[in-house]
Amino acid sequence: MSTLIAEQLFSFCPRCGAHAFGWRYQRLFVCASCDFHYYVNAGAAGGVIIVDDRGRILLTRRSIDPSKGRLDLPGGFVEFGETAEDAIRREVREELNITLGDLDYLCSFPNRYAHKGVLYDTLDLIFVGRVHNLEGMRTMDEVEEIVFVAPTDVNFCELAFPSIRKALELYTARAAGNKPRAGASTS
Ligand SMILES: [Zn+2]
Structure with missing residues (x-):
């Protein structure tokens, strides 16, 4: 099955049915017959860098496509x-059976996500989160394995999506920059 990008999705107008529905420019379809306008927008998605009390990052190995196994x-x-x-808290409960504590916004990056023949444009909003209690954590929806890695040990080639790679590059660079220098006073 070929994967359609946004401008290839529709050719018939959903209002009048004319075979005159076309991609005008970025995000916008227009019907040449009845002037119906329809915007295809990037979908919002949330991701969270969960850090344990040793500073390690929780990563999940995907059990489904796209990027299964990554x-x-x-x-x-x-x-x-x-x-x-809210979306991140819900997804973390569904995927890992744990409850998130505070969330701090980190960054956003665009991404493209292939599903059942459509390539969806997304905007991935990335937060940093804490979990006070990992008891009961287990792999559930869409997760094959849970992996904890130190910020210095993240294998960027193994990550599922460019947006996730960029967010983790940003986070790990900041984590490295924020470390106290060897021998520096902590007072
Ligand atoms: Zn129309």
Whole structure:
């Protein structure tokens, strides 16, 4: 099955049915017959860098396509009416059976996500989160394995998506820069 990008999705107008529905420019379809306008927007998705009390990052190995078998951050698509934080908390419960503590916004990066023949444009909103209690954590929805890695040991080639790689590059660079220098006073 070929994968369609946004401008290839529709050719018939959903309002009048004319075979005159075309991609006008970025995000916008227009019907040449009835002037119906329809925007295809990037989907919002949330991901979270969960750090344990030793500073290690929690990564999940994907059990489904796209990028099955590769490492990812917990998270997923934001539902209508949800905040990114709500979506991340819901996804973390569904994927790992744990409850997230505070979330701090880190960054956003665009991504493309292939599903059942459509390539969806997304905007991935990445947060840093803490978990106070990992008891009961287990692999659930869409997760094959849970992996903890030190920021210095992240294998960027093994990550599922460019947006996740860029967010982890940013986080690990900051974590390295924020470390106290050897011998520096901590007072
Ligand atoms: Zn029309």
